Amino acid sequence: DDCSIGQGPTSVTVGPHQGSPGDKLLITYTRPVNNGGPSDLLAIYHKGSTDMKTPLGFVMATENDHDTIETKYPTVEAELEVHYVRGTDQKSLGHSAPFMSVFKCKEDCNNHGDCKLGFCTCHNGFDGFSCETSVPTAFKVSVVGSTT
DSSP states (O other), X not given: OOOOBOOSOOEEEEESSEEOTTSEEEXXXXXXXXXXXXXXXXXXXXXXXXXXXXXXXXXXXXXXXXXXXXXXXXXXXXXEEEEEEETTTTEEEEEOOOEEEOOOOGGGGXXXXXXXXXXXXXXXXXXXXXXXXXXXXXXXXXOOXXXX
8 A cells, every 4th residue: 555645746935035043934845746754844954955864954744735834944044945855764855946044133234334144244434243333444643733
């Protein structure tokens, strides 16, 4: 007896296509034709990953052949993809298009810096955790006549 489930073709989509760690991530999938099982999962990996044994996060597929599952963006800044992974042998049966997980910077660096990994690198003339402080970039020194 073939106990496999799934109507196929396998499809995996995610949304939104960019978010920050902890933000809501929706994964919509269709099980593979006669190849799905009750231990299948939807796992998040770095884009292009072939090692299905170490996901950044995962959720179990439901018993439905087509469903949408809510999870969270993982705590990593990278280009990612979600794979439909067969539970019996951890083989990827399909994956989503790439999407981005990025760390947010406080106040988006107040438009006075560049955000990388959640930290601001302030442009010249600005300082502070979120580049909120304007600082002079040059000083003019005037010497007033002296008396001897």
